[in-house]
Amino acid sequence: VMFDTKGSLHAGRKDIEADSRLYRKWELCQATNPNRVATEAEALKGADVLIALSTPGPDTVKREWVRSMAPKSIVFCCANPVPEIWPYAAKEEGAFIVATGRGDFPNQVNNSVCFPGILKGALAVRARKITDGMAIRCAHSLADFAKKRGITPDNIVATMSETEVFAMEAADVAMQAIAEGVARVEATWQEVYDKAMADIAASRNLTKDMMAMGYIKEPPQELLQQMLEEAVAEVR
Structure with a gap:
């Protein structure tokens, strides 16, 4: 219903x-x-x-x-x-x-654990468009990742900190794009996966270094609390 x-x-x-x-x-x-x-x-x-x-x-x-x-x-x-x-x-x-849909509770079901992988996979093979089949393949990839690493009632889906899931999604989405004929370039699953993992590692290391050098600062906790309260007030 x-x-x-x-x-x-x-x-x-x-x-x-x-x-x-x-x-x-x-x-x-x-x-x-x-x-x-x-x-x-x-x-x-x-x-x-x-x-x-x-x-x-x-x-x-x-x-x-x-x-x-x-x-x-x-x-x-x-x-x-x-x-x-x-x-x-x-x-x-x-x-x-x-x-x-929130990351501060167990089992965050949010598009944040899918769209990075979908976009990365589409870009990897220069897909002409993002199809329903590509999005559905990403969902299956997310589920496969969870089953592979094990699930519990409070941990049924990958979190954003489990970065390997995005590389797996990207590779699966890229293969789906090739299968549907919307990819402009060919690539193997492993090539897309390895490139995605390398890009994720490079980005995380750059951010870590910039934080260590003071170029990126941690947001004040009071600011985060204020933003949450304002967001809640908007929908009430």
């Missing part, structure tokens, strides 16, 4: 059917929710998974909704800067795996 700002998607949503710009959403209306479940509470009762990318919380997703889900439920609350429900609250209500 899927929801937009006006309610659940189903074949009775004439407002979506009437707007030709929303043809993709109308396809989803016809393919999902045959019973026309109307409310979030009803949809989540006994559900295994919730994926929310909606209005910042922390009360967008109610505690009782999570409590009503199936045992060992999975809850992705990816709104920024405040997730739809705080991770600790979702855990208290029975969620087994909880992810957010």
Whole structure:
């Protein structure tokens, strides 16, 4: 069951059917929710998974909704800067795996762990465009990396500090671009991977040296706190 700002998607949503710009959403209306479940509470009762990318919380997703889900439920609350429900609250209500869009909580599910690899892979083979297939291949690469190094309930996805993931994504995306015929130049998986790892190392070493020499300073903690408070205030 899927929801937009006006309610659940189903074949009775004439407002979506009437707007030709929303043809993709109308396809989803016809393919999902045959019973026309109307409310979030009803949809989540006994559900295994919730994926929310909606209005910042922390009360967008109610505690009782999570409590009503199936045992060992999975809850992705990816709104920024405040997730739809705080991770600790979702855990208290029975969620087994909880992810957010923020890096200061476990399991950051954010485009920041994908777009560097997609862009690097596209540039490596001078791709004419970035296709859906390339983006999906990056997602599979991210999942493969996590499975290879092992996952736990609080560590299901690579973090931005695990720089090898970006090189793997770049190589996989580049190979997908070649397979789809949108690459202008040929390269092997290993060539793209090695070049990406070398570029990442060079950039990190340069930044480290510039910080050590005082050219790049650590931002004051009070400034970071102020920026967070201002961002939260903007969405409330």
